[in-house]
Amino acid sequence: MEGNSKPLVDQPWKSQLHLFKLPFFLLLIAAEAYITIKRWQPMFQLLPVLCILIYLAIQHYLSRPLPVYLLDFSCLRPPRHHRIPxxxxxxxxxxxxxxxxxxxxxxxxxITLSGQGEETYLPTxxxxFPPKTGLRDSIGEAHSLFFPVIDDLFSKTRVTPRDVDVLIVNCSGFCPSPSLSSIIVNRYAMRDDIRxxxxxxxGCSAGAIGIDVARTLLRKRENSYAVIVSTEILSTGWYAxxxxxxxxxxxxxxxxxxxxxxxxKREKKSSSKYRLAKLLRTQRAFDDKxxxxxxREEDSEGITGFTLERGLLQVAADxxxxxxxxxxxxxLPLREKIICGFHLLASKLFKKGDQYVPDFSSAIQHYCLPASGKxxxxxIGKGLKMRKEEMEAALMTFQRFGNQSSSSMWYQMAYMExxxxxxxxxxxxxxxMGSGPKCNPVVWESLRDSSVDEAKKGxxxxxIGRYPLNDD
Known part of the structure; x- marks a missing residue:
């Protein structure tokens, strides 16, 4: 189905509301002056005030940001021949x-100490022998990752490629030309006006950044769909x-x-899984350490690889x-917000004492964590005072699939479902969390219970019946 071009602007009614603001208030001033000159009863003096209150209420209602719903998601299950014990x-x-x-x-x-299992996968x-790390091989790897999972997503959501208004692809280490997003647009013959x-x-936090970009665009374009694809091309990151x-x-x-x-689309709320409740972004790239x-840098022999320093865990903690x-x-609820604000103020004033960790149990029930090893x-769980059950999805995802960079969060979500x-x-x-370093929490509110069918797909x-494993 052909899609109509939708300009990247605020909702039209919002701009129209601003156009009427000045004439509206001038009219109210004139009405107030007329009532005063005619010396009407005092109750008529309240009419302009009432009109202002009604206008402000309408403006507040119409100025609310558009909701962002997660219709569905898909995760790649690599073929068995990619397994690497x-x-x-x-x-x-x-x-x-x-x-x-x-x-x-x-x-x-x-590998032995990390907690990784025997059923993880490597690309073709x-x-x-030796590994193929050329451009053609990496593009072939991208095809093998993108197309099965995007096909599955369109099948689940019953959205056609030409219905998609925004496409965002994040891959940290591989940047061909034409881009990875162009590869997908070409494959699915998407519209010429797609953003x-x-x-x-x-880094590994890029999936959340993609969600943030999509959120920003969806707040500007009514009745739109956005697809975010997250992956990592491993053939370009292999270190020899x-x-x-x-x-x-x-x-x-x-x-x-x-x-x-x-x-x-508000009418899609009933068929969506989640509503985007909160998204925050922080980073410490200003700190040299x-x-x-x-x-990513070259070693002493000129071989390029991605360096992880010993102090990385402390940097992540900070x-x-x-x-x-x-x-x-x-x-958090108001009571916890007050406590949190008090400790934040105390830490700024006195710059000492134990680091306070808010109690998130009243506001967040499930977590997807950076799956970088047991x-x-x-x-991370210790730092946030999590229970063992709250770390289960991350631990089991790493055990079963390894570290899948930015896509790992969705494998954990699939586990919980x-x-x-x-x-x-x-x-x-x-x-x-990822290099930069960056920390980008995304909070989703579930719109329905996980169904029985979720265990039969994904x-x-x-x-799933084998998990959780006792990894102590």
């Missing part, structure tokens, strides 16, 4: 002549050197892709702490 990964690494004995032992230790280019964006270099700080990505990052359908804690207060003041998830944990009215916080369809 730990033994196979280490055997392949041994056959590559650029890894020495120390590097192999280090990678074996990292990384199953070759397409390609976010690169934004000996720097241990760069070998971590080889060990932890695995294949994954998600696609999300958002809309601002934080900025360099996770960075970034998270800065964000927690802002989130608390946004979503130790990282537990450290498959377990039927999410009930109507519950709030789910996706705590997206990435967990044939294994």
């Amino acid at each position: 730990t033994s196979a990964f280490l055997e392949h690494a041994t056959l590559h002549n650029y890894f020495d004995k120390d590097s192999l032992e280090f990678m074996s230790k990292i 280019p990384l199953h070759y 397409s964006f390609n976010l690169s270099g934004m 050197g000996k720097d241990r700080r760069k070998l971590l990505l080889n060990c932890l990052f695995r294949m994954g892709c998600s696609a999300v359908m958002l809309t601002n 934080a900025y360099r804690s996770a960075i 970034t998270l702490h800065d964000n927690v207060f802002s989130l608390g003041l946004s979503v 130790a990282v998830v537990r450290e 498959a377990k039927r944990k999410v009930k109507e009215g519950d709030r789910v916080c996706q705590l997206a 990435p967990w369809f044939d294994c």
Whole structure:
């Protein structure tokens, strides 16, 4: 179906309301003057005031931002032939002549301690000897990620490609020309007026940034759909050197892709899963130490890789702490907001004492955390005083699929839905953290209970009954 071109402007009624503002108030002033001159009864003096109150009420009602609903989402379930057990990964690494004995032992230790399972996936280019990391191979990898998950999303939502008004693709390490978003527009013959964006270099938090961009555009365009695709192209990020700080990505990052359908159509509320309740963005790129804690660079031999410094966890903790207060003041009940504000003021005045962590249990029921390994998830959970059950989705997602960068949040959401944990009215916080460093929590309010059918579809369809595992 052909879509009509929709200019990127505020809702037309909003601009029309502003056009009538000056004539309206001039008319009221004239009416007030006339009533005064004619010396009408005092009750007539209230008519202009009443008109002003009615006008302000109408303006407030019409000026509310358009709601943003999550219609549905899809997560890629890679084919079985992409599976890479730990033994196979280490055997392949041994056959590559650029890894020495120390590097192999280090990678074996990292994978073993991380909590990663035996059913994670690597893309086709990384199953070759040596791995194929050329442009053609990476574009082929992108095709294998994008098209199955986007096809599934259109099938679930019954939205056609030509209905889509906004397309956002985030992939940190691969930026071809034409862009990844153009590849999707070309494949699905989308409209010529679609607003397409390609976010690169934004790290594991880029999925939340994509949601933020979509939210901004949906508040400007009525009756619109937005698709956000999140993934990472691993063939371009493969590191073939000996720097241990760069070998971590080889060990932890695995294949994954998600696609999300958002809309601002009010009539779609009944068929949507969630409503976007809150989204915050903070970063610490202004701090040199934080900025360099996770960075893509060359090693001493000129081999490019992504460095993760030892102080990364502390940087993440500082970034998270800065964000927690802002989130608390946004979503907590009044009593907790007062306590949170008091501690924030005290920390600014005295600059000492233990760091206060708000009690989010009254405002948020479920969490999706950065799935960067068992130790990282537990450290974040400890910092936020979470219960074991609240860390379950992140731990099980990493065990089953590994670190899937920005798409991991949606695999965790799929886990909670498959377990039927999410009930109507519950709030789910996706705590997206990534290089920069950035911390971008997204809070969704559930519009319905998770259905029985969720366990029969999605990435967990044939294994959800095995979880949670006892990983202690």
